[in-house]
Amino acid sequence: MLASSQASHLVKFALPALILVWTFHYFTTSATAYTTVLRKFKDERELFVSDFLEHEVDGAFDGxxxxxxxxxxxxxxxxxxxxxxxxxxxxxxxxxxxxxxxxxxxxxxxxxxxxxxxxxxxxxxxxxxxxxxxxxxxxxxxxxxxxxxxxxxxxxxxxxxxxxxxxxxxxxxxxxxxxxxxxxxxxxxxxxxxxxxxxxxxxxxxxxxxxxxxxxxxxxxxxxxxxxxxxxxxxxxxxxxxxxxxxxxxLRIRPDARRIAASALFNLHKRFQLGIDPRLGLQNDSFVGVHLRTEADTVHSRPKFPTYEEQAAYYLDYAVQSKASVIYLATGASGENITSFIDRARDFNIAVVQKQDVLDHADATVLDRFTYDQKALVDYEVMLRAGRVTGTSESPFAWNLAMRRRNVYLMDGVSTVEGTTTGTFTQWRDRYSTLFGRTEDSPGMQRTIWP
Missing domain, CATH: 3.40.50 (Rossmann fold)
Known part of the structure; x- marks a missing residue:
């Protein structure tokens, strides 16, 4: 009887100990399991922002x-x-x-x-x-x-x-x-x-x-x-x-701008239920990023930029063909053109948002302290994550985005890129980006841009 009681006590204490040892061993030898469990206890926004900052769209940097x-x-x-x-x-x-x-x-x-x-x-x-x-x-x-x-x-x-x-x-x-x-x-x-x-x-x-x-x-x-x-x-x-x-x-974008971009993308993802996971690279069915470029510095620039009417027509057609319901519009156009573009997109049942539309008050306050060109850093980081991006080939900003996003394409194991740099209005097209325009400088920018 005494032996039976001792055995019972032994089992009572040994079983929890074995479970504890097994659990410790499992989580210390399986980083994936450990991380998966911990993620469930983290705030959704902070988890998204953390994933954004830790996972660049084209993979880990390798020097x-x-x-x-x-x-x-x-x-x-x-x-x-x-x-x-x-x-x-x-x-x-x-x-x-x-x-x-x-x-x-x-x-x-x-x-x-x-x-x-x-x-x-x-x-x-x-x-x-x-x-x-x-x-x-x-x-x-x-x-x-x-x-x-x-x-x-x-x-x-x-x-x-x-x-x-x-x-x-x-x-x-x-x-x-x-x-x-x-x-x-x-x-x-x-x-x-x-x-x-x-x-x-x-x-x-x-x-x-x-x-x-x-x-x-x-x-x-x-x-x-x-x-x-x-x-x-x-x-x-x-x-x-x-x-x-x-x-x-x-030359990575400064940390405060990247964090604001991460928050903007999270709010965009939640508002329109886009299903974006920053760990998964590019997802074609999320949203279209548009770089409408008509600001004052384009008026006398070389190469000459297409007119607002030309750009808007091609970008909206691109969005419609992509079956997009959301356009993220980057800085680069006059206020009048932005208003006109938003109104025209509404006719196609497409919502157009800018960074200031998807920022919480705290992030918006930080953004307000940025200069015009620093605000474009936020656009750059958000546009990198768009399902598809379109812009004008006269813009180095658009070219840099397209070439950086092409890195994701190459990482998919495709050895050749479906790009074109001909004299047609489409200067570049691949599965993630399309650039319109007529500039003769397109081949030069394509050859010399480090994304």
Missing amino acids: SSIAELCSRKQWTPGVFLSCESPPAGLANVKNAHLNCIRIAMEMGAELILPGIIKRDDRNIAWTNPKTKAAIHGEDMDYFFDMDHFNSSLSTYCPQLRLHRSINDLWEIPSLLQATKFSLTDANITLVNTTIVADPSSVQSKLKTFVNTKSPPHLRKNPVHFTLKLSYWAWPTQSDGVAFARHFGRI
Whole structure:
């Protein structure tokens, strides 16, 4: 009887212990199960925002191709490169900065980071500061996540030494004077007036140019070169598919703008029951992103943008053909054109929303402190997640979106892209993006944009 009682007590305590041990073992050896259970206890909004921030639309960043390229370059101590600061919107600035960084790699130089010249919020067509002297403008964190940028390059290209501005090098007087040059000054051949014809020759030509201006045997102090503005110069595919896919991603959008975009997308998803999961890349049946581009800076721009009537007709037809019930409209059009577009879309039973329509008060308050161009950062992040995107091929912003979204297409295992850059009104089309327009610059932008 006593033995039976002892056995009963043993079972009573052993069984819960075994269950506890099994549970501990299961959840500590199965990350998926552990994460799945924890997710059920998290707030839906915060979970969505967290997923958005942790999962970029084209997968995890991989800098191994950058590391391989940097390991092959010749690095010259005492040579510093700076680049003129671009006065423009996100896509132009991003590509100008990436061109600058890529040329620094070829030159084997230390890099003084370029700035960003703010545009006038009251008239974004005005981009020229009231000075004849070269200015640095805003630091790169005006647009970009500098922690990610510095971490990426220090990890994958530690040979490239970075300096925030010339002010950080005050103790080296020889750097106060710089030799300003263009790519053609370095005897680099360009096609279509802007694109490097032979990337494999650039390193040797830059070395020759530097050594001609500052012979090594006479160089007693560090020397400084400044590259003139260069937006569409480097043929991105010349460095290989992996490098082209990941290099541009060292310039990630600043964290506060990405968080606002995540909240906007969550509210959009909930309001229209779109079934968006930020972990799953692109979902074609969610919503259409439209970049209507008619603001004041397009009036005298080159290339010439299509009229509002032309753009609206093609975008609405695209949305109808896509069977979309929701359009997300990005910044880029006049107030009058936005109102007209919203009214016309209603005739097709399509709801049009902008970021301010899908933001809570707290996020809207933060957004109000952004400049015009910083607000476009939010649009960029939301548009990346659209089921389909359309815009005009005259817009570098639209091209950058299309090329970045193409990375998702390539990740699907498709080796060729259904893109076209012909003289027809459709300049690019794949399963995720379509760009309309007539610009002759389309092939050049397509070839030289790092998404």
